[in-house]
Amino acid sequence: MGTPLGDFVRAKRDSIQPQSLGLPDHGRRRSPGLRRLDLAARAGISVEYLTRIEQGRDRRPSVAVIHALADALSLDPSERDHLRYLAKITGGECSAHPQPSPPRRQVRPSVRETLRLLEPGIAMVTNRLGDVLAHTGAFASVTGAAGLLDGDAPNLTRYVFTDARARTFFADWDDIADEQAFDLWLAPSAENSAWLTAQLAALAGPDFTRRRNRHVVPRRGMLRLDHPSAGALRLRRETLELAADAQQLIVFLPADDKTAQAVEQLRERPHGRLRAIS
Template sequence: MASPLGDFLRARRDSTAPEAVGLPPTSRRRAPGLRRAELATRAGISVEYLTRIEQGRDRNPSVQVVNALADALALDVSESEHLRYLTKITGGACIGHRGEGHPTRSVRPPVLRTLNLLEPGVAMVTNRLGDVLAHTDAFARVMRPSGLLDEQEPNMTRHLFVDDRAKRFFLDRDEVADHQVFDLRLGPSESASAWFVADLTERAGDDFAARLSRHLPPPDVPWRLAHPSAGTLTFERETLHLPSTDAQEIVVLLPADAATERGMAILLDGALPRPLRVG
């Protein structure tokens, strides 16, 4: 049975050119990436052990092995942190779930107070499944035409695949969907992700299933939204990770251009955040 850690390692090995890690290229390769034996040798582990990790049969490699694999693949700092996170959730850390894999939708009061301080900014509390757990009023004004908030328990990932309004509202819907599907591999736990994936696969079909087979991080693109009242709005996203016991994060949408700032002034009746004073 595959695992998030194994999927990532296999995909990254397949996409890493030998010369990128100091190995000589050869024309006799059947695939362009690293051979399993080459990665195992560079990491100082056996091929049999690497095979077990990639196939999900060993889900608890040591910190030393994970660091060795990161070095062997020449991962940068953020990629190495991503590898360690996958190791954590693959090893069975079930954070923030209830019942049959359902993640909790409760948000701690201090987090809600923090969200309130972000008004009139555009922000939400979410998790890696895409649940919208709490949001600012400005977020509602921006997102309401998409239909996202019509659901009793809004979920961004599900919305992108099952609501035709999302395909019109998100101008780069495919790229945003890629990002949301990739995040499913990151928790809040492997069991929660498995439950959600099984549920959405039945409803979303091939479009969703095809994206599940892509194991490398997609590019992080701005959100370009076709708002019926404010025109095209473009937002950069800043993610504030909460403690791991919450398995939640605050996502803040920041206007990326002057047109978006003007559009937000229309939506918020001029109540835009004042610039912060630095120093």
């Protein structure tokens, strides 16, 4: 049985072309990417040991081996962070069989006050599961018409994978789906991640499961929306980590004059005030 660490190392190895690392191309192979032999040599470990890691038979590689694999795979800083996190949970520091449980949904009063100060800007408080915990009125103006805030406990991840409107609302739906699936690895706890994953696996089917298990660290570029009434919107995202709460404050900034004008028109329409969802 594989492990998240082994799955990531294998997926990353398969995605690397030997030529990109200055290695010879060995011609047609049954599997794509870098050979185990080449990766093991670059990392200074045996092929047998690499095989055990990839297949989940070695769950506790040393810190030195993790760093060597990161160097051998030429991982960027975000990918290195993910590799270290997967080594941690694979090694048993997190529960190997977490009991699913929902995360806390409370937003501290000082964070809600910060949101009020951001009005009339577009901002929300969320967590890595995609729960929309609080938001400004402008956020409701931009996203409400697309159905994101429907229901008593809106969740961006569930919306992306189970609501047909999301595929037209997000111009780059594939990228957003990859982001939301990946972020479940960074959930407030393994128990929280298991809770939502169990729900979505049944509702969203194999596409969700495939994206989550690819371990592709998202680039999080420009957010492009196709608003039902305002048309094309382009928003830059600034994320402030609320580490003590395992939450994020995300501010969305118009990336061009056309978007700024469209957002201003949306703000002028009747909408709710700052909302905290508990």
